[in-house]
Amino acid sequence: MSRQFPLNDQAIEIVARRFAVLAEPMRLRLIQALFDGEKNVTELTALTGGTQANISRHLQTLIAAHVLDRRKEGLQVFYRVADPSISKLCGLVCGSLEKTLNQQAAHFDAGR
């Protein structure tokens, strides 16, 4: 295991699917809201400002992708981040984007 690259076609599809799951603003908001601990659907709906139906749908997508876990407690369902790599991924992307933006800013300054 872990020969890493190059990935075969099926592996590529799976990786692409994982990125796709993280490619929606509302889902990123949900994930982010869960970084500091589990929350139920009502809380998440209030925090992210979406409709309950839409939040619920996105949560199912994240569950199917094993990004989140859920726990039922009476009428409520609590969600939490299941995959520890998620925050690392977001951190990496943020760092890289910062760098790119700084470079662009530098070029902008240089063109004064």
Next chain:
Amino acid sequence: MSRQFPLNDQAIEIVARRFAVLAEPMRLRLIQALFDGEKNVTELTALTGGTQANISRHLQTLIAAHVLDRRKEGLQVFYRVADPSISKLCGLVCGSLEKTLNQQAAHFDAGR
């Protein structure tokens, strides 16, 4: 800079866009093909087995996202990976997916 989470709405959109760029199998194949050095469009078209038009389109998407850089040499255009975080991202995702799949395999075994 680098306060990291929580991200504001605009930052969320940008991060989502970055993930979206990585969420297409053909684009992942292109990126992967470039991990071992720059290649021109004809080579990439042959390696990935798509039409030239489609490859070219995906390359433009990756350029716009600053994932790749390009270099013209006569009639040919050579592309290379510009962002070093990309291979780290793919590595992280692969590692996490391996783990998930192993867990599923373990549960499957446990249910024997």
Next chain:
DNA sequence: ACATTGAATGAGCAAATACGTATATACTTG
């Protein structure tokens, strides 16, 4: 059993996107 509350799902619509075919652009060479 019924009403109430929290969460999930079905149907329909609008927007985004990936693809192929055809065409255009850029550069080189005769």
Next chain:
DNA sequence: CAAGTATATACGTATTTGCTCATTCAATGT
């Protein structure tokens, strides 16, 4: 300048996906 080659783009189409509204499902309390 004409022809040829490598790459990019325009256009039309099919598929996917995200959203809302309405409804259903699940669990609790009366």
